[in-house]
Amino acid sequence: MTFTADDAPWWTGAVVYQIYPRSFQDSDGDGVGDLRGVLQRIDHLVELGVDVVWFSPIYRSPQDDNGYDISDYQDVDQLFGTLEDLDEVVAALHARGIKVVMDLVVNHTSDEHPWFVESRSSVDSPKRDWYWWRPARPGMAPGTPGAEPTNWGSFFSGPTWEYDQATGEYYLHLFSRKQPDLNWENPQVRQAVYAMMRWWLDRGIDGFRMDVINLISKAVREDGSLADGPATTGALGDGSAQYTHGPRLHEFLQEMHHEVFDGRRDGLLLVGETPGATVEDGRLFTDPARRELDMVFTFEHVGLDHGPGGKYDPRPLDLRDLKAVLGRWQAGLADVGWNSLYWDNHDQPRIVSRFGDDGEYRRESATMLATVLHLHRGTPYVYQGEELGMTNAHLRSLDDYRDIEALRYVAQTRAQGHVSDDAVLAGLMAMSRDNARTPVQWDASRHAGFTTGEPWLPVNPNHRSVNAEAERADPSSVFHHYRRLIALRHDDPVVRLGDFTMLLPEHPHVYAFTRALDGVRLLVLGSFSGDEQAVEVGPGWDDAEVVLGNHAEPARVAGGAAALRPWEAVVLRTAAPTG
Structure with missing residues (x-):
């Protein structure tokens, strides 16, 4: 089905903000962010204009994988505070009109x-x-x-x-x-999970982001055994075909929706993280008639710069590949389901360092990337610090890294002996998850206003110039551009529900598309280049209204063509047919 203004769920016009609690704000000086720290920064979220806060796991945990290893689903880890602290945070966010989504890990404990x-x-x-x-x-x-x-x-x-x-x-x-x-084949496991989810909803939580939810069903043979995967490295094989989108996955998701969400209040949200999902999978997951998930996180676009050696062997992005992937998801979910839109999260490096220019053109490339993403059809997700234009940390010693995935990679490459430490460090500097996990940069003071103690992960040295205080003071900053993008989604039905049409799919440096609804059309242009780019956009856009731009004098269309400055973004509107 295609959503209309009369039947579209609330989340089609919403923007979600992800908080990684240990790096957001520390209130007690132990160097780790906590729930009472969140209370100190709610005004920031309100000023930004977001509708939902998604908390990465805050449950009791040994912290082997920074909370994605849960030892008690119904308690808060003492690192972050108490259940009462969480209740206070939820009440404060609700009082400001912001919903709360919990990150939930039920593939494993x-x-x-x-x-x-x-x-x-x-x-x-x-x-x-x-x-x-x-x-x-x-x-x-x-x-x-x-x-x-x-x-x-x-x-x-x-x-x-x-x-x-x-x-x-x-x-x-x-x-x-x-x-x-966890063994989801066992109905007792499933019922225990559903009971726990209902407990959180009864407590006032507004939904869940389900971690690697498409891995919960494993392909079990008749004798109860599991099959090998094709060999990859040494004696190890790729078993993903046996546990990704397993045979009972959709059955389990439909059962979960029925057991947990049916009959509940309106306004809930259920999002699935689904590595390896195709557009066809996405249609099944998010078709409202199937009652499984509201939207999913696809991984295709964030794998495009992975080289032959995997994520730590990065290669330059080919913009044509990015347009092909995102365009395919836009077209594939146009009539059924809904897209989630994201560049950054706790598992991805900072987008301005990854697909943009985090030096001379940090502001321009950060705002261009935001514009291109938020003007797609779907629900945008903003990861903490993204709205400030935070960059990769560029940690220059292997000893500075904390992420378990990075540490295991270092140990493995050293054991195999075919990759130098310098090459390993280069891969980590570009792609490590620690890049997203450095503390939020609130001001130019020592430790960026994040903590009065020693932070669990070093603060990015550029916090003296890149921080919320400086961003708030500059009307042309990344922060205020995000505010304008979020307001545009709230206010403009075309941004929320309009059709999507990709333009210039083979242009190597410019991302261009239109959105259209009820005779109103938007043209979105974004330059992924530090050089000026001339593009032909066709008739009908001369004298179009400028809706948004990231330069003081935004580019205009004349004679069907536009000249974009380095990393420029512009959104134009016309109510007239474009021929």
Whole structure:
């Protein structure tokens, strides 16, 4: 179905702001952001104009993967405060008209979760089947190299199976060994998850962002075993075909929606993180008639600059590839479902350093990238600091990195010995998740106003010039440009619901498209270049109204052509047919 002004859900006109709590604001000087710190910065969110705050995990956790390893789903980790602190934050955000979405990880738990502690206590434990336990390969001694039940490689390097000496079997962990996968084939597991989700909604939460939700169904053979994947590196294989979009995934999602969301109040949001999802998958996930998810995070566009060696072997972006991918998602979900729109999050490097110019043209490229993204059809997501034009940290020592994925990569490359430390560091400087996790830069003071103590991760040295205080004082700043973009989505039905048409798909440096609704058309132009770009946009745009631009004198169309300055963005409007 195509949403209209009369039936469009509220989130089609909303903008979501992601808070990574440990790096947002520290209130007690321990160097880690917390919930009471969020209370100190709510005015910033209100001034920005966002409609929803999405919190990365704040549940009780050993913090092996910075909270994505949950040991208690119904409590707040003491690093961040208490449940009462969270209630206060939710009430304060609700009082300002901002909804709250919790990040929820139910593909796996921490190995310190009581469910897993009980599961590993004995092969006869009533919760043994709550996780994926399997014996060694037939004919091989348990605990020896190659005896793992399958050859799958983990997302965090190494095998996906950890041998448990006490019970003589292996448990599955697609991520860290401290993140054992839940067995969604067991209905008791599913009901326990649904009960927990209802508990949060009863407490006043407005929805969930579901971490790697498309990995919850594994392809189980009739004898209960799991199949090997094709060999990739050494003895490890790619098992993704066995656990990505598994055979019962849609069944599980529909059951979850029915058990948790049906009959609840309006205004809830359910978003899925779905690595590997295609447009066809996206249509199934987000078709309202199927009652699964409201939108999903696709990964196609953030993999375009990965080189032959993976994400830590980056290559320059070819803009034509980006247009092809985003254009395909726009077209594919035009009549069914809905897109989520994002550049940054806690797992991605800063977009101004990645696809823009974080030096001379930081402001221009940051505002251009924002304009191009927010004018697509879908719900935009802003990651903390993105609205300030925060850049990659450019941490220059391997000892400065904290992310488990980066540390495992360093250890693996050193063990294999075919990549130099200098090459490893170059990859981390460009692509490490730590780039997104440096503290938010609030002002030019020591530690950027984030903490009075020593921050858990070093503050970016450029905070003396790039910070919220400076951005707020400059009317042409990245911050105020984001404010204008968010207001435009709130106010303009064309931005919210208009059709999308890609222009100039083969232009190597200019991203161009139109949005149209009820006779009103918008033309969006964005230059991905530090050089001037001349483009032909066709008739009908001469003398069009300038809606938004990132230069004091925005480019205009004359004779069907426009000349864009370095990293320029401009949005034009006309109510007349364009021929």
